[in-house]
Amino acid sequence: xxxxxxxxxxxxxxxxxxxxxxxxxxxxxxxxxxxxxxxxxxxxxxxxxxxxxxxxxxxxxxxxxxxxxxxxxxxxxxxxxxxxxxxxxxxxxxxxxxxxxxxxxxxxxxxxxxxxxxxxxxxxxxxxxxxxxxxxxxxxxxxxxxxxxxxxxxxxxxxxxxxxxxxxxxxxxxxxxxxxxxxxxxxxxxxxxxxxxxxxxxxxxxxxxxxxxxxxxxxxxxxxxxxx
Numbered sequence: 001x002x003x004x005x006x007x008x009x010x011x012x013x014x015x016x017x018x019x020x021x022x023x024x025x026x027x028x029x030x031x032x033x034x035x036x037x038x039x040x041x042x043x044x045x046x047x048x049x050x051x052x053x054x055x056x057x058x059x060x061x062x063x064x065x066x067x068x069x070x071x072x073x074x075x076x077x078x079x080x081x082x083x084x085x086x087x088x089x090x091x092x093x094x095x096x097x098x099x100x101x102x103x104x105x106x107x108x109x110x111x112x113x114x115x116x117x118x119x120x121x122x123x124x125x126x127x128x129x130x131x132x133x134x135x136x137x138x139x140x141x142x143x144x145x146x147x148x149x150x151x152x153x154x155x156x157x158x159x160x161x162x163x164x165x166x167x168x169x170x171x172x173x174x175x176x177x178x179x180x181x182x183x184x185x186x187x188x189x190x191x192x193x194x195x196x197x198x199x200x201x202x203x204x205x206x207x208x209x210x211x212x213x214x215x216x217x218x219x220x221x222x223x224x225x226x227x228x
Contacts, residue, residue: 001017002227003016003017003228006224007222008026008036008222009027009031009032009222010033010190010191010194011163011190011191012024012025012055013025013161015102017102017132017133021042022043022044023041023043023045023046023068024047025047025056026038026062027053027056027057028040028057028058029058029061030057038062039065041062042066043062043066044066044101045068045102046062046063046069046071047071047139048070048072049072049125049128050112050141051114051116051122053117054194055142059086060080060086063080063086063087063088064084064085067088068088069090072089072090072092072123073107073114074093074123075122075123076123077090079122094108094126095108095109097129105129106129106130108126108129108138109146110125110126110141110142111125111144111146112142112144125141125143126141127152129152136157136158137157137228138155138159138161140163142163143163143169144170145170147181150181153181157185158184159186159187159218160178160184160187161190162178162179162190163190163192164190164200165198165200167197168191169191171200172200172205172208175205179213180212183214183215185216186216186218187213189202189219202219203219205219
């Protein structure tokens with residue numbers, strides 16, 4: 001199955017796998033770096049890592065337009081159903097996995113926070129370990145560095161998507177340490193250059209990845225794609 005990942009700016013990603021369209025943390029209409037708007041994207045499944053506005057602002061609008069299933073932790077899935085009328089939701093918890101038409105999604109640990117935009121409890125933040133065909137893709141999402149990334153890496157990661165923005169997530173230094181734990185074949189940065197406080201030099205980061213790890217760095221601009 002051909003897999004194409006497109007960076008939609010900030011921490012938003014679109015995945016096309018065969019006939020399936022998966023969105024990760026869509027934040028498009030109010031993002032200063034998104035190359036598309038919420039009305040422009042296709043979705044069968046929307047995976048939400050945690051409750052912060054800049055990761056789920058457009059989820060309800062996209063889900064209600066497309067009929068996509070929203071997959072997240074139990075609290076967020078319930079919130080979208082009760083507060084935004086999303087008809088198809090799937091609630092999970094950390095460590096759990098589910099088989100979906102495109103493959104398997106496992107909700108992994110992330111060290112962050114998860115308050116919803118209205119102030120309500122957003123459950124535990126998470127990342128995603130996706131198995132699509134014979135490929136394994138790890139979205140660390142918003143997180144600090146943590147040593148159990150090594151256990152996630154034991155699955156054999158083809159591509160890791162790691163935040164490098166610093167301030168709200170791990171920065172470049174800790175992302176290098178994360179790569180050493182995860183040992184992915186390829187790695188790409190996320191959650192940076194959206195606003196000045198999380199500005200980073202991705203070219204310099206990629207040079208460090210080449211110099212200090214065994215992973216192949218891939219840097220794309222918003223709208224750019226990676227094929228696996």
